[in-house]
Amino acid sequence: MVLQLVFIGTIIQCLMYSSAVLQVFEHAPKSDGSLSFLVLGDWGRRGAYNQSQVAFQMGVIGEQLDIDFVISTGDNFYDNGLTGIDDTSFDYSFTKIYTAPSLQKQWYNVLGNHDYRGDVEAQLSPVLTNLDNRWFCMRSYVVNAEFVEFFFVDTNPFVDSYFTEPGEHVYDWRGIGPRKQYISNLLKDVDLALKESNAKWKIVVGHHPIRSAAHHGDTKELVNQLLPILEANNIDLFINGHDHCLQHISSLKSGIEFMTSGGGSKAWKGDVKWWNPEEMKLYYDGQGFMSLHVIQTQINVAFYDVFGNVLHNWNTSKQLQSTF
Ligand SMILES: *[C@@H]1O[C@H](CO)[C@@H](O)[C@H](O)[C@H]1NC(C)=O
Numbered sequence: 001m002v003l004q005l006v007f008i009g010t011i012i013q014c015l016m017y018s019s020a021v022l023q024v025f026e027h028a029p030k031s032d033g034s035l036s037f038l039v040l041g042d043w044g045r046r047g048a049y050n051q052s053q054v055a056f057q058m059g060v061i062g063e064q065l066d067i068d069f070v071i072s073t074g075d076n077f078y079d080n081g082l083t084g085i086d087d088t089s090f091d092y093s094f095t096k097i098y099t100a101p102s103l104q105k106q107w108y109n110v111l112g113n114h115d116y117r118g119d120v121e122a123q124l125s126p127v128l129t130n131l132d133n134r135w136f137c138m139r140s141y142v143v144n145a146e147f148v149e150f151f152f153v154d155t156n157p158f159v160d161s162y163f164t165e166p167g168e169h170v171y172d173w174r175g176i177g178p179r180k181q182y183i184s185n186l187l188k189d190v191d192l193a194l195k196e197s198n199a200k201w202k203i204v205v206g207h208h209p210i211r212s213a214a215h216h217g218d219t220k221e222l223v224n225q226l227l228p229i230l231e232a233n234n235i236d237l238f239i240n241g242h243d244h245c246l247q248h249i250s251s252l253k254s255g256i257e258f259m260t261s262g263g264g265s266k267a268w269k270g271d272v273k274w275w276n277p278e279e280m281k282l283y284y285d286g287q288g289f290m291s292l293h294v295i296q297t298q299i300n301v302a303f304y305d306v307f308g309n310v311l312h313n314w315n316t317s318k319q320l321q322s323t324f
């Protein structure tokens with residue numbers, strides 16, 4: 001409860017600064033020096049398209065791994081975000097879906113493009129956190145868990161087509177303009193936060209993929225503008241949603257692992273382009289989610305389908321002394 005009050009206090013404080021350095025939140029790892037969490041993306045459909053089945057399996061795996069929190073890669077509410085803080089989708093797509101005891105933890109959310117098609121500020125409002133104290137959503141922020149640090153980046157403002165050819169969609173860009181300045185500040189802030197981090201593991205989370213063989217493919221604006229900063233700062237993992245699949249691309253060039261967890265509800269069957277098989281470790285176009293278990297010296301990643309079967313797992317390790 002005290003933690004929640006601190007969160008709400010910090011959110012309010014943060015709303016007062018428009019382009020300051022990224023806000024940092026602390027999340028202590030377990031006393032045994034480990035941290036476990038699930039990653040889900042592209043989900044809120046009032047239970048439809050297997051959202052409820054995925055939620056059920058998250059509950060089972062969450063219990064097995066004794067997770068510390070859940071990360072959402074965005075597109076939290078379909079089709080058009082929330083209409084306001086009183087939109088019942090919050091209850092029917094979130095609170096009443098992820099009901100398992102193991103999922104009653106902090107949820108660290110980012111926004112997806114569909115979230116920007118509603119009242120985007122509703123999802124950022126502390127009112128939602130009062131309705132369900134798991135909810136935590138900001139545009140861009142940092143979560144520091146000692147040996148692992150998470151950099152949540154709002155990737156929506158980068159995508160040109162949302163501004164130049166929005167079609168029938170109306171995006172809520174309040175708080176984003178002027179766009180060029182906003183993006184340039186954000187890139188500086190992310191670079192600075194990464195440079196200042198002395199965490200052993202650096203994980204960056206955003207909605208849009210940098211690398212993807214699925215429907216949307218690479219996001220060229222992120223490849224051009226964000227990726228060079230991530231490479232220069234030697235991040236370990238970039239995790240996204242947006243493409244409705246599970247995917248793991250291990251970059252031969254940069255050494256960054258690109259992981260897509262966008263299988264929270266509606267999946268896209270068969271919508272995939274060729275990708276170098278040496279880099280493509282998993283492509284699965286059904287529903288599911290990911291888990292990560294992190295300790296000082298190792299990260300274990302697993303991808304699960306809607307039945308809770310492990311589709312793919314991958315581990316990496318670093319020596320203890322390589323921090324300095
Ligand atoms: C739900 O998942 C099952 C198993 O993957 C799949 O066969 C079915 O088509 C899915 N249903 C929907 C509506 O996506």
Ligand SMILES: *[C@@H]1O[C@H](CO)[C@@H](O)[C@H](O)[C@H]1NC(C)=O
Nearest residue numbers: 299300301312313314315316
């Ligand atoms: C990764 O580590 C886990 C847990 O130690 C193990 O069960 C799994 O087989 C490992 N996977 C690979 C691909 O080495």
